[in-house]
Amino acid sequence: MSVIDLVSRRSTKEDEGSNSIDVIxxxxxxxxxxxxxxxxxxxxxxxxxxxxxxxxxxxxxCSAGVFTSFEVASPIAVFDAGRxxxxxxxxxxxxxxxxxxxxxxxxxxxxxxxxxxxLSGLFRLGEDLVDPVIQAARAVPIxxxxxxxxxxxxxxxxxxxxxxxxxxxxxxxxxxFAGIRGVDTKLVEAGQTFGLSRWGLVRRVILPGALPxxxxxxxxxxxxxxxxxxxxxEINAQSGIGYLIMQAQxxxxxxxxxxxxxxxxxxxxxxxxxxxxxxxxLLSWRRGFVGA
Amino acid sequence: xxxxxxEAPEVLTNGAAVIAHNVRRSFNGRDVLKDVNLTIQGDExxxxxxxSGTGKSTLLRILGGLDADYEGDVLVPQRRAVVFQESRLVxxxxxxxxxxxxxxxxxGGRAALRARGxxxxxxxELAEHARxxxxxxxxxxxxxxxxxxxxxREPQLMLLDEPFGALDALTRIKMHALLQRLCxxxxxAVLLVTHDVDEAILLADRVVVLVDGEIALDTRVDVKHPxxxxxxxxxxxxxxxxxxxxxxxxxxxxxxxxAVSGGDRQFHRQDPEKI
Numbered sequence: 001m002s003v004i005d006l007v008s009r010r011s012t013k014e015d016e017g018s019n020s021i022d023v024i025x026x027x028x029x030x031x032x033x034x035x036x037x038x039x040x041x042x043x044x045x046x047x048x049x050x051x052x053x054x055x056x057x058x059x060x061x062c063s064a065g066v067f068t069s070f071e072v073a074s075p076i077a078v079f080d081a082g083r084x085x086x087x088x089x090x091x092x093x094x095x096x097x098x099x100x101x102x103x104x105x106x107x108x109x110x111x112x113x114x115x116x117x118x119l120s121g122l123f124r125l126g127e128d129l130v131d132p133v134i135q136a137a138r139a140v141p142i143x144x145x146x147x148x149x150x151x152x153x154x155x156x157x158x159x160x161x162x163x164x165x166x167x168x169x170x171x172x173x174x175x176x177f178a179g180i181r182g183v184d185t186k187l188v189e190a191g192q193t194f195g196l197s198r199w200g201l202v203r204r205v206i207l208p209g210a211l212p213x214x215x216x217x218x219x220x221x222x223x224x225x226x227x228x229x230x231x232x233x234e235i236n237a238q239s240g241i242g243y244l245i246m247q248a249q250x251x252x253x254x255x256x257x258x259x260x261x262x263x264x265x266x267x268x269x270x271x272x273x274x275x276x277x278x279x280x281x282l283l284s285w286r287r288g289f290v291g292a
Numbered sequence: 293x294x295x296x297x298x299e300a301p302e303v304l305t306n307g308a309a310v311i312a313h314n315v316r317r318s319f320n321g322r323d324v325l326k327d328v329n330l331t332i333q334g335d336e337x338x339x340x341x342x343x344s345g346t347g348k349s350t351l352l353r354i355l356g357g358l359d360a361d362y363e364g365d366v367l368v369p370q371r372r373a374v375v376f377q378e379s380r381l382v383x384x385x386x387x388x389x390x391x392x393x394x395x396x397x398x399x400g401g402r403a404a405l406r407a408r409g410x411x412x413x414x415x416x417e418l419a420e421h422a423r424x425x426x427x428x429x430x431x432x433x434x435x436x437x438x439x440x441x442x443x444x445r446e447p448q449l450m451l452l453d454e455p456f457g458a459l460d461a462l463t464r465i466k467m468h469a470l471l472q473r474l475c476x477x478x479x480x481a482v483l484l485v486t487h488d489v490d491e492a493i494l495l496a497d498r499v500v501v502l503v504d505g506e507i508a509l510d511t512r513v514d515v516k517h518p519x520x521x522x523x524x525x526x527x528x529x530x531x532x533x534x535x536x537x538x539x540x541x542x543x544x545x546x547x548x549x550x551a552v553s554g555g556d557r558q559f560h561r562q563d564p565e566k567i
C-alpha cells in the first residue's frame with residue numbers, strides 16, 4: 001500500500017465522521033518525475049544531438065530545393081568535396097599549415113598576455129604602467145592592422161602569427177588579471193601567517209586562484225585566433241584553409257568554401273572540448289553548480 | 293612581520309609568551325585600541341572577550357603579525373599560529389598539503405614533512421581525509437584541519453580568532469573538548485578571541501574583557517575542571533562578565549541561562565548586528 005492510498009483512505013473516513021476538520025491537500029515536495037530519473041542519456045550523446053539536428057536541417061533544405069547547389073552546398077556535397085581534396089593531399093597540407101599558424105600565434109599571444117597579466121596583477125606599479133597601454137591597444141581593431149602587418153613583416157608567416165597573437169593575447173590578459181585580483185585576500189593573509197614566501201604565495205595561492213579565469217580567457221583566445229587566421233589567410237597567403245576558401249571563390253566551388261567553414265566549426269568544437277578537459281582536470285577541487 | 297621580534301631577537305621573557313605594552317591602533321583617526329597592556333604566560337589560556345568592534349580582533353591581528361600599523365611595543369614568540377573564524381583552507385590544495393602549507397622540509401625531506409602533516413591530521417581525527425579537497429569538508433571538519441595546520445607548527449602561541457563562531461552548537465561542543473585535549477597535550481600559550489561568554493569560561497585560565505579598546509576586566513577563572521555551566525562559580529562569573537559587557541540580567545531570558553549555547557544567544561539579543 002503506498003503512502004497516497006493511506007492518505008486517501010484516512011481522509012474518506014474522516015469525511016464520514018463529518019468532523020469539521022479543514023481538508024489539506026498534500027503533494028510531493030518535488031514531482032515524482034524529477035525523483036525517479038533512472039535513465040540518463042550520456043553527456044557526449046546529448047552534446048552531439050544539437051549539431052546533428054543542424055546538419056540534418058541543412059541537408060533537408062538542400063534536398064528540398066530551398067537553395068540551389070550554387071548558393072548552398074549540401075552536407076553530402078561538402079563531405080564529397082572533403083574526400084576529393086583529401087585524396088589529392090590538398091586538405092591535409094593546408095589544414096596542417098593553418099593549425100601550425102594558430103598554435104604558434106596562440107603560443108606567443110598566451111605567453112605575452114600571461115606575462116603582462118601577472119606583472120600588473122601582482123604589482124600596483126606594473127598595473128599603472130601596463131594596464132592603460134593594453135586597454136588602449138585592445139580598442140584598436142586588429143583587422144585594421146592587416147595592411148600594416150604586411151608592411152612590417154612582409155608576406156611570410158610572421159604577419160599571420162603576429163595577427164593571431166594579437167587576437168588572442170587580450171582575452172588572456174583581461175581574464176587572468178581579473179583572476180589574480182579576485183583571489184581572496186583572506187587566503188593570501190592566511191598564506192602569509194603560515195610562512196609562505198612571496199614566491200610561494202604566488203605559486204601556491206595566487207596563480208592557482210586565477211586559473212579558472214585564465215581558462216575562460218583561453219577559450220576566448222582560441223575562438224579569436226581561429227577568427228584571425230582565416231582573415232590572415234584569405235588576404236595574403238598561398239596555403240591554409242583560408243587560402244583554400246579564397247581559391248574556391250575564384251572557381252565558384254561553393255562546396256569547398258563551405259568545407260573550409262565546416263572545418264573551422266569542427267576545430268572550434270575540438271578546441272572547446274580541449275579546454276573543457278583541461279578545466280575538469282585542473283579545477284577538480286571546485287564544487288560549483290554544474291547545471292540541473 | 294613581527295616588529296618586536298625583529299628588533300629584539302634575544303629578549304628573554306621570563307616565561308611570558310606575549311608582552312604587549314601600551315599598544316595603540318587607530319583607523320582613520322578613531323582609536324580602536326587605547327594603550328592596551330597584556331602579558332600572557334607560556335602555557336596560559338587567555339580568552340579575550342568583547343562585543344563587536346571593540347578591537348579584540350585588531351589586537352589578535354597585531355599579535356599575529358598581520359597588522360604593522362600599531363604604536364607601542366609587542367613581543368611574541370617566533371613560532372605562532374593563527375586559526376581564523378573561517379577555516380581559510382586553500383581550496384586547490386589537498387587537505388594534507390594545506391596542513392603543511394608554508395613549512396619547509398627539514399632534515400627528513402618531503403616524506404618527513406608529509407608524515408608530520410598526517411600526524412597532525414590524526415590528532416584532529418581527520419587522517420582519512422588527507423587526500424580530500426577542502427570544499428568537500430563540513431564546516432567543523434574544515435575547522436579541525438585549520439587546527440591541525442596550526443598545531444603542526446608546534447606553536448608557542450596559538451591565536452584563535454572566533455574559531456568556532458560559524459559552527460553549529462553541537463559541533464562547537466565537540467570542538468571545545470578537542471581544543472582542550474590538544475592544549476593539554478601541547479601546552480602552547482593561547483589567546484582565544486570570542487564573544488561567547490560561556491565558551492570563554494569553559495576553556496580559559498583567564499578572561500580579559502575589552503570594552504571600547506580598553507581592558508575593562510582581567511580575571512582568573514576559578515571554576516573547577518571539568519567546568520559545568522550549572523556550577524555557582526560559573527554562573528557568578530558569567531553574570532559578572534555579562535555585566536561588564538553591558539548585558540543586564542533582565543535582558544537574559546531565564547530559559548536561555550542554562551541552554552547549551554546560552555552565552556552566544558544572549559549576545560544575539562543584545563547585539564544583533566554582530567559581524
